Amino acid sequence: MIGIINCGGANLQSVMYALDRINLKYKVSDTWNDLKNSRALILPGVGAAGTVMRNLKNLNLIENLKNDTRPILGICVGMQIFFDFSEEENKKCMEVIPGKIKKFSNRQLTIPHMGWNKVKFSDPYFEDCNGYFYFANSYYAGISEHTLGFTHYGIKFSSFVNKKNFYGVQFHPEKSSNIGKKFLTKFFDMI
Amino acid sequence: MLTKRIIPCLDVKKGHVVKGIKFQNHKIMGDPVELAIKYSDQNADELVFYDIYSSVEDSSVPSSWIENIAKNIDIPFCVAGGIKSLSKASQILNIGADKISINTPALENPSLINKLAKAHGSQCVVIGIDSFFNGSDYFVYARTGSEKSKYHTGKKTVDWLQEAQDRGAGEIVLNCMNQDGVREGYDIEQLEIMKNLCKVPLIASGGAGCKGDFKDVFLKCDVDGALAASVFHNNEIKIMDLKRDLICEKIPVRL
Numbered sequence: 299m300i301g302i303i304n305c306g307g308a309n310l311q312s313v314m315y316a317l318d319r320i321n322l323k324y325k326v327s328d329t330w331n332d333l334k335n336s337r338a339l340i341l342p343g344v345g346a347a348g349t350v351m352r353n354l355k356n357l358n359l360i361e362n363l364k365n366d367t368r369p370i371l372g373i374c375v376g377m378q379i380f381f382d383f384s385e386e387e388n389k390k391c392m393e394v395i396p397g398k399i400k401k402f403s404n405r406q407l408t409i410p411h412m413g414w415n416k417v418k419f420s421d422p423y424f425e426d427c428n429g430y431f432y433f434a435n436s437y438y439a440g441i442s443e444h445t446l447g448f449t450h451y452g453i454k455f456s457s458f459v460n461k462k463n464f465y466g467v468q469f470h471p472e473k474s475s476n477i478g479k480k481f482l483t484k485f486f487d488m489i
Numbered sequence: 490m491l492t493k494r495i496i497p498c499l500d501v502k503k504g505h506v507v508k509g510i511k512f513q514n515h516k517i518m519g520d521p522v523e524l525a526i527k528y529s530d531q532n533a534d535e536l537v538f539y540d541i542y543s544s545v546e547d548s549s550v551p552s553s554w555i556e557n558i559a560k561n562i563d564i565p566f567c568v569a570g571g572i573k574s575l576s577k578a579s580q581i582l583n584i585g586a587d588k589i590s591i592n593t594p595a596l597e598n599p600s601l602i603n604k605l606a607k608a609h610g611s612q613c614v615v616i617g618i619d620s621f622f623n624g625s626d627y628f629v630y631a632r633t634g635s636e637k638s639k640y641h642t643g644k645k646t647v648d649w650l651q652e653a654q655d656r657g658a659g660e661i662v663l664n665c666m667n668q669d670g671v672r673e674g675y676d677i678e679q680l681e682i683m684k685n686l687c688k689v690p691l692i693a694s695g696g697a698g699c700k701g702d703f704k705d706v707f708l709k710c711d712v713d714g715a716l717a718a719s720v721f722h723n724n725e726i727k728i729m730d731l732k733r734d735l736i737c738e739k740i741p742v743r744l
Contacts, residue, residue, distance in 0.1 A: 308582040
């Protein structure tokens with residue numbers, strides 16, 4: 299059983315359908331008690347980092363999540379809030395992965411970074427997932443020792459990160475067609 | 490590198506995909522879910538569903554076909570037509586759409602753009618603009634779903650494009666009305682002008698008739714995506730063939 303945290307993100311339904319397609323059982327909840335028995339968690343996120351942080355805080359989930367040891371996959375903004383800080387609304391985040399979420403600042407680029415872009419996985423386990431994934435982001439995490447996959451958009455940024463049990467993807471595997479399905483399958487096989 | 494998007498647009502009326510010429514004389518082309526699966530399998534990058542019934546006739550409940558599409562495809566899709574309020578937009582996003590596209594309601598109530606962007610983020614707020622060249626300048630039209638309701642807003646396209654972005658639009662679909670449905674190519678001249686003013690992704694719409702039209706619009710206007718309907722619906726252009734041609738022209742696309 300996978301626990302999907304309902305923190306108000308509009309991609310919640312899409313994440314559920316994606317897990318249906320790979321035959322994974324899940325439970326969706328915004329209450330810690332309901333999520334206690336799942337083997338892993340997903341934090342879907344669409345919208346603004348500040349909104350997702352506020353929702354998690356109002357649900358009293360932040361401390362529980364920070365102290366949990368099960369694998370957790372943050373998607374898009376769900377990944378960004380694992381970091382220390384986001385330039386979006388200058389918001390302090392969960393501080394489980396060091397670093398700051400910044401806004402794409404190259405004036406030549408259209409922002410949001412929207413559409414299909416190439417992800418190169420540095421982790422050999424995911425090498426066969428190298429390819430085009432769907433993105434929709436204006437903010438990004440830079441490259442660090444926690445980068446497991448990267449993408450270019452004006453600069454090179456982290457599209458897959460990990461520290462301890464915290465995993466995050468900037469792309470939307472739930473909307474990335476067959477390659478997204480493959481990524482999710484491999485991810486939940488691995489953990 | 491971020492790839493250029495090929496976006497089939499499906500006009501939906503009472504649960505059927507339809508197509509008309511210059512927005513008129515709608516003809517039934519097929520079932521939305523079946524066509525969605527077909528295009529997703531052919532490597533379309535994204536789909537737009539334009540609910541032309543809601544936009545003209547008014548409707549407050551999101552249709553079950555939207556949910557069926559979300560269940561059956563795993564590429565992003567956008568729903569347009571009849572979205573006049575934050576609550577309607579939220580309902581559509583919550584049942585699995587990735588973006589909502591607003592046209593007339595944004596013109597009649599521009600602060601709706603700010604509200605939507607604040608609530609859901611700019612990335613899901615698409616502004617559709619129906620732009621008409623009257624011989625001297627480009628102007629925005631509203632309620633273009635039927636000839637009877639269609640009206641000239643008095644706004645210049647360049648001004649509205651700017652305002653929509655300032656209010657939080659995350660993408661612009663520019664439908665060049667002079668070209669729509671006549672299949673003589675995208676409006677290169679207009680799209681070049683608008684692309685220079687557009688800081689968010691710009692999607693070209695209206696006029697695609699052959700594969701070369703897609704090549705032209707990407708090479709000449711550098712738009713982020715190209716939307717088309719009938720050439721895909723009646724199988725004149727296969728998306729995979731189109732993408733292979735674009736790759737030969739060194740236009741980055743996802744295969």
